[in-house]
Amino acid sequence: MRKQSKWMLRIMAIATTGALLITTPSALANTLDDLKQEQKQLEQKKNNIDSTIKHTEGKIDQNVSKIDQIMAQIKELDTKIINTESQISEVLNQIKLTTTEIEKLQASIKELERKIEERDQLLKERIRAVQVSGGSVSYLDVLLGANSFIDFIDRFSAVNTLMDADRTILEEQANDKKQLEEQQASLNKKLQQQEDSKNELLSLKASLDGQKASKGNLVDQLEVEQAKLHEEKEVLETEYDEILNLSQETQNKIVSEQKRLAEVARKAAEEKKRKEAAERQRQQAASGGGGGGGSSIAIPNVSAGAWTKPASGRYTSGYGSRTHPISGGVKTHYGIDIANSTGTPVLSAADGVISYASPLSTYGNVIMVTHSIDGQTFTSLYAHLSSIKVSVGQVVSKGQIIGAIGTTGNSTGPHLHFEIHIGNWEGMAKNSVNPLRYISL
The missing domain is CATH 1.10.287 (Helix Hairpins)
Structure with a gap:
């Protein structure tokens, strides 16, 4: 009885903390x-x-x-x-x-x-x-x-x-x-x-x-x-x-x-x-100390580890120099592109807090998620979205649906433009890294 009370108090504490x-x-x-x-x-x-x-x-x-x-x-x-x-x-x-x-x-x-x-x-x-x-x-x-x-x-x-x-x-x-x-x-x-x-x-x-x-x-x-x-x-x-x-x-x-x-x-x-x-x-x-594991809810395309692929689709453009599809000039591409039909779910690539969820210049509709992984701050960016399903300040989990692929902003077709920055996002070029260092396609 005392043991059950102890676990009940723990569960209440966890619930209270989660509510906070x-x-x-x-x-x-x-x-x-x-x-x-x-x-x-x-x-x-x-x-x-x-x-x-x-x-x-x-x-x-x-x-x-x-x-x-x-x-x-x-x-x-x-x-x-x-x-x-x-x-x-x-x-x-x-x-x-x-x-x-x-x-x-x-x-x-x-x-x-x-x-x-x-x-x-x-x-x-x-x-x-x-x-x-x-x-x-x-x-x-x-x-x-x-x-x-x-x-x-x-x-x-x-x-x-x-x-x-x-x-x-x-x-x-x-x-x-x-x-x-x-x-x-x-x-x-x-x-x-x-x-x-x-x-x-x-x-x-x-x-x-x-x-x-x-x-x-x-x-x-x-x-x-x-x-x-x-x-x-x-x-x-x-x-x-x-x-x-x-x-x-x-x-x-x-x-x-x-x-x-x-x-x-x-x-x-x-x-x-x-x-x-x-x-x-x-x-x-x-x-009783046995090793059996509980069941978990399966989320499609969600990888193990801290990061997961943000959307399903065809990998069309990588990180680095490329010929811009609209201007025709050679420019640096500070993210990767995943093409798929409009409305395809976009997932949070890791646990975090929504730090931006609005249109942003040529990006069109944008979501930014601020992550804290092993003591290091990261910011992931999801651009050209057809819809935004979260709000600023919301806590999200890895693999949670936060938006949908679209072609808003400066875009030639429906796709997800995905960036990862070490630290806070302060512009596309600052602190950007190749997302393929953290996610697998």
């Missing part, structure tokens, strides 16, 4: 899941910020293009302004020359005016002389008053001379007045044309200056906007760096949590060995 091993990882699962969710949110935020930075850089490039275009226009306006100023300078020189001509003409005009005034005085004196003589003197009277033929000839010659002189005076007077009017009209017209040309060029220059000022204002506005965009980009880049630091911190927490789960796996392995030893002792005691 089952519930404790489930509680830990929330922590790792929360960390992975936090990491996912940080990645999303980082991607959003990166997208915003690229959008801002696009705006900056557009502004640079606009500024370059406007500066080219300003350069063109500068060329036009220089040409216009040159034309204005030329017209001003012409106006100066015309003004000099006008000054010379004014001197000539004064001379003509003096001659015209002298002739006017002479004509006035001639008129007064006629008036003094009673207004009845005529050239005929002068001729008829000759005392002799010689006197007549003299008088006739004098009359002709006077008539010619009067006619010349009148013609010169008319010609000088006409010349004066024509010169004045010509120079005034030329001066007016030059003034008009000068005013047009000054108006054109004012318009060009206005356009240049407007373009300059636009450049100033764009440069202000450019400075603002650079400031926004700098703020975004600072935030991006902060997110990277947070992401790295979360990644470190995930690695730390996986290490903690590895310790859980180690303790689970030790407890399993203890339970198996206790069970063997119980069976030996129940049989």
Whole structure:
């Protein structure tokens, strides 16, 4: 009776310990899941910020293009302004020359005016002389008053001379007045044309200056906007760096949590060995120390030892360098591939704790199991799965079904990509080993 009580207490202790091993990882699962969710949110935020930075850089490039275009226009306006100023300078020189001509003409005009005034005085004196003589003197009277033929000839010659002189005076007077009017009209017209040309060029220059000022204002506005965009980009880049630091911190927490789960796996392995030893002792005691063994549940394709083949199927690709089936380049294959139809069961290759069970980049659906075997931590990875049948923190046994073969992620057909890493998984290349060192196909 006392012996039965003793074995009953042992069985209760084993059951209690087993319950703790089952519930404790489930509680830990929330922590790792929360960390992975936090990491996912940080990645999303980082991607959003990166997208915003690229959008801002696009705006900056557009502004640079606009500024370059406007500066080219300003350069063109500068060329036009220089040409216009040159034309204005030329017209001003012409106006100066015309003004000099006008000054010379004014001197000539004064001379003509003096001659015209002298002739006017002479004509006035001639008129007064006629008036003094009673207004009845005529050239005929002068001729008829000759005392002799010689006197007549003299008088006739004098009359002709006077008539010619009067006619010349009148013609010169008319010609000088006409010349004066024509010169004045010509120079005034030329001066007016030059003034008009000068005013047009000054108006054109004012318009060009206005356009240049407007373009300059636009450049100033764009440069202000450019400075603002650079400031926004700098703020975004600072935030991006902060997110990277947070992401790295979360990644470190995930690695730390996986290490903690590895310790859980180690303790689970030790407890399993203890339970198996206790069970063997119980069976030996129940049989009176005989050597008979109890029956075990047979699991297909489960090997003896610490490791077993993770799935049945055709071995299609080994560990090491190979020609990538998609890119065509020669790359290192950090695992082995086992091809089979979609849905074929995938087994845990050894006892352990589920440390990852989600999609992961080009791997598609992935499960990672952290193992503790003879005091050494290992991580096995199962990729391209069509389904995941376990959750993070769950304790699994060697040969337990954890998922199914599929073709998710970067895959050319349904198969299992299987990796083994000494220590924690920190990327496909780090600590990877050839799985065939531990499993047999």
